[in-house]
Amino acid sequence: MVKIAVLGYGTIGSGVVEVLKKNKDIIARRAGEEIAVKYILDLRDFPGDPYENLVVHDYEVIRNDEEVAVVVEAMGGVEPAFAFAKGAILAGKHFATSNKALIAKHGAELIALAQERSLNCLFGASVGGGIPIIRPLNSCLTADVIEEISGILNGTTNYMMTKMSDEGSEFDDVLKDAQQKGFAEADPTADIEGHDACRKIAILTSLICGQQVDFEDIHTEGITGITAADIRYAKAMGRRIKLLASSYKMGDRYCALVAPCLLDESSPLYGVNGVFNAIFVRGNMLGDAMFYGSGAGKLPTASAVVADVVDIVRHKHVSITMEWNPEKVELEDYRRLTNRYFVRTSAEPAEVEAAFGEVSYVTAEGVSGETAFLTDEMDGYAYETAAGKLGSVLQSIRVK
């Protein structure tokens, strides 16, 4: 029997305990032995909870108990999660987490620390919740140079974009609805400004290039500027607006960014709606693949965490190979990416053509008093130069 400790008894932590209880037998069969929760660390008490006796308030109890072989972190945030993770690994314990903030910041360091001790630090649930993507990248797509990885990595914003598209509503109304339904937090900044997606694409990019990518280096735009009028234009073009987090290989480097994009039906990401997430991968041999599923939520995320624990139990004395060198990699300037742009401006067509040359004009029902158009393919520098000549730009969205 393997004893584990769960840090944090919130949504994910209680989900982990529930998955281990509900699927106990099949998990034991697949892991090769039973997995039992010995401690739950939380600041709170949970009187009446069936596991209330397992709750401890002092991490030292867990760290010092040699019987605990695996520490599962489900608290979120960088500290004290990082101190707890380090403490666990230094005490000879395996570590599993769903915490993307922790892994984006300290993943390489924790992996190295674990590997030096033939331990494992796994984080399958940190990107895409229940969607298996970390391990497939790490152990299935190993024969390929990854040329692109683009994901809808944040369920809150995808729910909001889908609702704006379905109902024609404005951003603020949809945000309120998402908050009421529990799909957005009281402080929604991390989601709607793209910070959450940014950390996730930083993790994915680190794994595909094998080196540390700092999330601070990734150009990040959120969805707060998207209006009902933009959605109308998108519909008129047969497109949908999605918040995409992407990395593209350019020469020897990767170029990463998070930004709203206009997708058409030919993209496999076009049909990914509501709270679902999906990750599109293009390999130089594999071609196109996509992974789709519930990107968040208690049980899907907990399922991925428990799958990591099963993998740890199967690899108790050996580190699973993972390529994530702590040496920081320089990203290519995102302005070097080329794509078409959708632009709305109060400038007249003559001014637009003076700045951009030939463009395709777009009209949308119920939007007037402005000029909207699609540019040709151009890089970010050329776009900025042309847009600078326009005077007023009301909106600009990349077209993928």
Add this chain to the structure above:
Amino acid sequence: MVKIAVLGYGTIGSGVVEVLKKNKDIIARRAGEEIAVKYILDLRDFPGDPYENLVVHDYEVIRNDEEVAVVVEAMGGVEPAFAFAKGAILAGKHFATSNKALIAKHGAELIALAQERSLNCLFGASVGGGIPIIRPLNSCLTADVIEEISGILNGTTNYMMTKMSDEGSEFDDVLKDAQQKGFAEADPTADIEGHDACRKIAILTSLICGQQVDFEDIHTEGITGITAADIRYAKAMGRRIKLLASSYKMGDRYCALVAPCLLDESSPLYGVNGVFNAIFVRGNMLGDAMFYGSGAGKLPTASAVVADVVDIVRHKHVSITMEWNPEKVELEDYRRLTNRYFVRTSAEPAEVEAAFGEVSYVTAEGVSGETAFLTDEMDGYAYETAAGKLGSVLQSIRVK
């Protein structure tokens, strides 16, 4: 450096050699050492081929060479592939294959043989070509009871169904086109009768239940009976016809079948068109997930085979855990599955209602002189009883 032998220098075998050459450096980095092809087994010679010197005609040369650590089989068919696989493993070599016929028939036996010797028998490319599904099932979805797995597992038939739908053409014309384009073989039986998809769902079902599922036990219908008129009805209903290979958990058993199904837009498989494959998985904790990509083709399939070789190099002295017990499992009778049926008959509505009770009638442009309808949800026994009362059934397709 790890030396491997490739059996069969056809499409997949030459693809494996090409992937290893093209992505040599990144593969070496990920595997931890260089992977080199020492032999290629084929009955033919390949004068002028850059690897002509590696070609041997006698398998014994490979089997007896202790330097060969991994045998990659890309010949297809059960024999002599099985004899070669067994020979390799008994000689202490790891084995990787893309051969679904071999694995559906002898997978459990080969895995057991390999595990007894701390070797690996991997077959990631046998289902879904380049789509990572075997390993995710085996190592990512381990915390879940899998309640359903449904796949579009055959690119040839999916190409044909997509083309019939796009162009309104008849089956025979689309088959000829697929043969001309190289998407269908001269003898297309294995694809269009569903035998290929049947072997693949047998492998997936074996993996999710952990025991041997005999493909002969799986009820299998092909697409040869689908007509342009059926496609018109499907369109009138906002649906598409796909050849689905599925397994559903019913109590303690699984129920598997291969059959054309009518899907609507709410299914993530609805948008999977052309030669693409996709596998939908529903876990009791994970919820819904889908894996999508190129299901066949030289390089995508070879990429998956090489990824298996990389995993073998990472696990040279230990067997990767895989749950596939040779003990045969009994499948549930597929007639116990409940679904709606789409039925075309020359019977009059009064007869239809006498047999099926209340139904929803369907009409399609350009089809007349018959009655078409959708039943309520019913199991296969109830359907057969009701259909028996009708006298003439022109067509019947499951609705999912």
